[in-house]
Amino acid sequence: xxxxxxxxxxxxxxxxxxxVYRFDVWSRLGSNLIFLLMWGSIWTALYAxxxxxxxxSFESMLTYIVVSQFLTGVNGAGTPLWEIQEKVRTGDISxxxxxxxxxxxRYLFADFGSVAFYILTALLxxxxxxxxxxDLTLPSGWExxxxxxxxxxxxxxxxxxxxxxxxLLSFFLVETGGIVDVFYFAMSLLSGSVIPLWFFPGWLETxxxxxxxxxxxxxxxxxxxxxxxxxxxxxxxxxxxxxxxASYLLLRFVWNRASQKVVVQxx
Amino acid sequence: xxxxxxxxxxxxxxxxxxxxxxQYRFAFVMRIVGLITSYTGTALTMWIMLYQFQELGSWTFYxxxxxxxxxxxxxxxxxxxxxHFRGLxxxxxxxxxxxxxxxxxxxxxxxxxxxxxxxxxxxxxxSIGIFILVSFRLQLDWTVGKSLFLLLxxxxxxxxxxxxxxxxxxxxxxxxxxxxxxxxxMFPARNLTNYPLVIYPKAxxxxxxxxxxxxxxxxxxxxxxxxxxxxxxxxxxxxxxxxVGIVFFxxxxxxWMLGLKRYKSTGS
Numbered sequence: 358x359x360x361x362x363x364x365x366x367x368x369x370x371x372x373x374x375x376x377v378y379r380f381d382v383w384s385r386l387g388s389n390l391i392f393l394l395m396w397g398s399i400w401t402a403l404y405a406x407x408x409x410x411x412x413x414s415f416e417s418m419l420t421y422i423v424v425s426q427f428l429t430g431v432n433g434a435g436t437p438l439w440e441i442q443e444k445v446r447t448g449d450i451s452x453x454x455x456x457x458x459x460x461x462x463r464y465l466f467a468d469f470g471s472v473a474f475y476i477l478t479a480l481l482x483x484x485x486x487x488x489x490x491x492d493l494t495l496p497s498g499w500e501x502x503x504x505x506x507x508x509x510x511x512x513x514x515x516x517x518x519x520x521x522x523x524x525l526l527s528f529f530l531v532e533t534g535g536i537v538d539v540f541y542f543a544m545s546l547l548s549g550s551v552i553p554l555w556f557f558p559g560w561l562e563t564x565x566x567x568x569x570x571x572x573x574x575x576x577x578x579x580x581x582x583x584x585x586x587x588x589x590x591x592x593x594x595x596x597x598x599x600x601x602x603a604s605y606l607l608l609r610f611v612w613n614r615a616s617q618k619v620v621v622q623x624x
Numbered sequence: 625x626x627x628x629x630x631x632x633x634x635x636x637x638x639x640x641x642x643x644x645x646x647q648y649r650f651a652f653v654m655r656i657v658g659l660i661t662s663y664t665g666t667a668l669t670m671w672i673m674l675y676q677f678q679e680l681g682s683w684t685f686y687x688x689x690x691x692x693x694x695x696x697x698x699x700x701x702x703x704x705x706x707x708h709f710r711g712l713x714x715x716x717x718x719x720x721x722x723x724x725x726x727x728x729x730x731x732x733x734x735x736x737x738x739x740x741x742x743x744x745x746x747x748x749x750x751s752i753g754i755f756i757l758v759s760f761r762l763q764l765d766w767t768v769g770k771s772l773f774l775l776l777x778x779x780x781x782x783x784x785x786x787x788x789x790x791x792x793x794x795x796x797x798x799x800x801x802x803x804x805x806x807x808x809x810m811f812p813a814r815n816l817t818n819y820p821l822v823i824y825p826k827a828x829x830x831x832x833x834x835x836x837x838x839x840x841x842x843x844x845x846x847x848x849x850x851x852x853x854x855x856x857x858x859x860x861x862x863x864x865x866x867x868v869g870i871v872f873f874x875x876x877x878x879x880w881m882l883g884l885k886r887y888k889s890t891g892s
Contacts, residue, residue, distance in 0.1 A: 380801075391812035392830065402681040402823035410829040411676060467753070484815065535658035542665030551669065556676050 363458060363499045364466040371470030385434070386479045393426040396551055411555050418553075420493040425550050425574050427484050428509055432516050432573070434475040435468030438537070442527040454616060461612050465517055472513075496581055504590055509577040511597040516544070516573045518604035525608075528615035547576040549575030555584070569600035630733060638740035645742050652742065654855040659746030663696060666818065667754070677777070681823040686761045687850055692818050693754035694774075694842040699814070700747025700779030706786040708739040709793035710806040718798050724745030730882060758889075770849060776866045777845035783869030784841050785814070787876035794876070813838060822855055829856060837872055 390461065400422055405414045413421075415468045441464070444450040453460050454526050483545050488495070496502050530536070545551060546572035554562050565571055579585040645652060670891060674685045683691070712735070715721040724731045724738075736815065759766065788810055796802035821829050821843045833839040844862035847854045854861060 380804070384804055388808050388812045391816065394824070395812070397818050397826075398675070398821060398823045398825070399680065403677045405677075405679075405681075484785065535654040535661065538662040538665075542662055546665065546669055546672070552672055558675050559670055615744035 364462055365461050367466040368470040368473075371467040372474045373470075375471045375474035377567070382475060385430070385475070386483065389426060389430045389433075389480075390483075392429070393423065396422045396426065410578070413555070413582075413584065414494075416492055417494050419491070420582050421553055421578050422492075422551075423484070423487060423493060423585075424578050427480060428512070428577060430511060430576055431472055431476060431509070432481050434472045434529075435469070435517070436464055438520060438524045441521070441524045445525070445527045447585065460616075461521055461608055463504050465514075468517065494582055497583060501580065501583070505577055505581045508580050508590075508594060508597060511594070511601050512577050514571040514601045515569055515597065515604050518601070518608040519544075519569065522604070522608045522611045525611045525615045544570055544573070544584060547571065548573040549578065553579070553584075569604055572600045573598040573610050630729075633729070634733075634737045637737040641738075641740040642742055645740075650701030655743040656746040656749070659743060660750050663692075663747070663750045667692065668850050681820050683820045683822075683852070687846075687852065688759050688820065689754050689852060690758045690762070691820060691842050691846045693751040693758070694778070694781070694846050695814070695817060696754075697751035698778045698841060699785060700744040701752065701782045702785045703741050703744040703747065703780070705736060705782070706789040707741060709789045710798070710803050710810075712793040713796040713800055714801055714804040721887075731884060732877065761824070764849075773863070774845070774849060777840075777862065780845070780865035780867075781841040782865075784837055784874040787869070787873040788836060788838075790873070790880050791874040794880040794883040799888045817842060826856060833857065833861075837868050840868045 397419065400418055401415075404410060404418065408415060410418070441450075444453075450460070453463070479517060487493070496505060513551070520540075523537060526536060547565045547568055549565070554565050554575050557565060565575075576585065576597055580590055580593070650702070670688050670692070674680060674688070674776055679722060680688060712721070715724075724734045727734060759763065764770075789806070792805045793802045795805055813832070816824070816828075817832065817838045821832055821839050824832075829839070833844075840862070844854060844857070845865050846852075846862070848860055848862035853859070
């Protein structure tokens with residue numbers, strides 16, 4: 358039985374708590390903007406006055422990066438991985454295990470709250486202004502907006518499940534430093550967050566298409582700029598749903614193993 | 625105390641720290657592997673970026689790698705000497721900063737010598753590997769003069785990046801916050817300079833040359849060594865890199881000392 362109202366409380370609490378740490382919101386937005394400046398400049402320089410490359414116009418490419426940076430902001434606004442790992446290291450996580458809720462779901466719903474706050478107060482106003490004043494392309498119709506939002510949401514779930522699974526590795530390993538670095542690199546590259554998959558060398562593109570990361574940034578971004586259209590969209594959403602389910606199972610598996618380990622080690 | 629004695633003391637203090645870190649050998653190796661992997665990741669990203677486009681603001685892949693490696697090398701030294709400065713706020717809030725004030729040595733020096741992060745070997749291995757690779761690929765001709773210049777500009781780079789870390793930490797004396805400023809300002813700024821500055825809007829280029837002089841860490845010196853042009857800036861401006869480092873660091877040091885004078889313990 359899924360007790361929605363219980364988890365919804367975590368969402369509300371996280372939303373209110375974010376409102377207290379206003380400095381965090383501003384600082385996060387500041388660094389998000391610097392990275393946007395960086396990737397925007399890089400793509401401007403790569404196109405170097407060309408109208409189009411790889412079948413994509415400069416305007417669309419710039420839109421891709423802006424949307425991608427927006428989603429990076431969304432995906433980065435939840436509970437940071439190190440905070441959960443710190444709880445595992447200090448043993449504080451055991452307190453949460455004793456309570457009558459499911460820990461992975463509790464963090465997911467809390468993330469909904471803090472992400473919603475961040476979107477409403479920082480990301481949305483800023484990026485709206487950006488879309489008004491810059492030459493960017495918007496989705497052609499309202500259906501595409503809806504599909505983009507759905508796709509971005511599924512991407513968020515995929516990212517959450519995979520990232521959380523990695524975070525829980527600290528139950529099994531004392532030092533996760535190296536693995537986490539590899540993971541974040543794979544996520545930023547293979548998800549197409551900074552370079553769209555169509556610019557990859559063939560072999561790497563094939564590899565990326567067989568991995569779950571493309572569902573986090575590439576698919577929603579590509580839907581937004583219309584690179585994926587028509588029935589292809591439905592296919593891509595299907596791929597995303599598949600990976601969302603798979604990564605959820607991964608999270609459940611890792612979580613079960615991890616929580617058993619705590620029990621074995623004893624209080 | 626004389627400078628020689630300070631040197632002696634520095635090595636005594638850090639050798640204790642190094643021995644402590646080497647106790648956790650697995651963690652030590654993992655961190656180095658992790659660092660090398662993430663730097664290789666950035667290099668790979670650059671490669672893919674240029675797979676279709678060949679050039680970024682007239683810089684080729686190997687030239688960009690060189691630019692990147694110069695930044696990584698000086699950052700490696702910077703981590704050893706100054707990286708822990710960003711955490712000054714925690715020391716102040718916990719009241720543990722006071723112990724640096726009650727000993728008969730310069731508190732700045734004492735704080736600096738408190739920590740020595742051996743994981744920076746990851747930076748050294750990566751950047752030296754890249755230097756060798758790029759030297760072969762671009763057939764760089766390393767004369768004594770050029771090598772010496774690279775060395776001096778790395779020193780300049782350490783002083784500039786270290787200077788900014790010191791300034792950020794000094795903010796903690798006034799605002800009791802510093803770590804956050806690192807992640808908001810310096811971390812993205814460092815990423816910005818992994819790419820040739822020429823691609824950014826003029827205002828940004830100007831800012832990174834004369835306000836927070838990150839351009840002198842890698843872009844200007846690398847342009848001199850690779851004989852590349854730096855539009856909007858005088859030719860061979862990179863030669864000033866060590867000088868800029870000394871000036872910037874002196875300013876940072878004075879700000880830190882000023883903050884220290886103002887500092888009142890949180891008391892308890």
